Amino acid sequence: EAGVTQSPTHLIKTRGQQVTLRCSPISGHTSVYWYQQALGLGLQFLLWYDEGEERNRGNFPPRFSGRQFPNYSSELNVNALELEDSALYLCASSFSVGQETQYFGPGTRLLVL
Amino acid sequence: QKEVEQDPGPLSVPEGAIVSLNCTYSNSAFQYFMWYRQYSRKGPELLMYTYSSGNKEDGRFTAQVDKSSKYISLFIRDSQPSDSATYLCAIPNDYKLSFGAGTTVTVRA
Numbered sequence: 001e002a003g004v005t006q007s008p009t010h011l012i013k014t015r016g017q018q019v020t021l022r023c024s025p026i027s028g029h030t031s032v033y034w035y036q037q038a039l040g041l042g043l044q045f046l047l048w049y050d051e052g053e054e055r056n057r058g059n060f061p062p063r064f065s066g067r068q069f070p071n072y073s074s075e076l077n078v079n080a081l082e083l084e085d086s087a088l089y090l091c092a093s094s095f096s097v098g099q100e101t102q103y104f105g106p107g108t109r110l111l112v113l
Numbered sequence: 114q115k116e117v118e119q120d121p122g123p124l125s126v127p128e129g130a131i132v133s134l135n136c137t138y139s140n141s142a143f144q145y146f147m148w149y150r151q152y153s154r155k156g157p158e159l160l161m162y163t164y165s166s167g168n169k170e171d172g173r174f175t176a177q178v179d180k181s182s183k184y185i186s187l188f189i190r191d192s193q194p195s196d197s198a199t200y201l202c203a204i205p206n207d208y209k210l211s212f213g214a215g216t217t218v219t220v221r222a
Binding site: 035043056090092102107 | 145147149154155156157158159162201205207208209210211212213214215
């Protein structure tokens with residue numbers, strides 16, 4: 001069974017640019033979660049999507065947004081990039097709402113210069 | 114107060130030693146506890162999970178929960194260099210996971 005996949009693996013952007021990260025969940029999983037892992041800050045919850053709807057949001061500004069498609073894949077968009085957005089962005093999926101076990105992808109490493 | 118607190122280490126042990134990792138949590142309503150392992154430049158992988166107080170074993174790994182003290186532990190017996198990684202405790206909270214800071218472990222051959 002294929003795990004959670006993410007693309008691209010690495011990305012370099014400059015301040016003020018916009019970026020889109022992509023995630024495909026494990027087959028059969030309907031919930032997708034996004035986390036940010038910045039140096040020294042640990043894993044921080046960003047967004048949760050289930051059945052195409054945004055269900056929960058972490059303490060991040062509105063320039064962090066996303067969506068979930070009918071096939072349950074998801075995009076994370078970050079507008080007006082700032083230097084502190086440099087981090088590993090992790091996507092996780094779970095079987096359904098209330099299924100606590102989340103499985104993570106390899107992440108997209110974003111560097112903002 | 115953070116929901117989950119974890120000593121970031123780092124921890125360096127010789128091969129064969131027992132590794133002991135700990136987290137504390139603030140909300141006594143938490144019911145479900147997980148440990149993830151994250152190798153350098155990779156995503157976290159689920160190592161163990163437990164619902165209840167007491168011990169749960171899986172090979173060389175033992176997860177322990179003490180709900181009265183709001184304390185969770187992970188023990189690694191007969192540690193191997195391949196166990197060198199960052200270990201994160203995680204607790205489901207409103208459908209998201211709240212993570213500890215992660216403890217970086219190095220097992221020296």
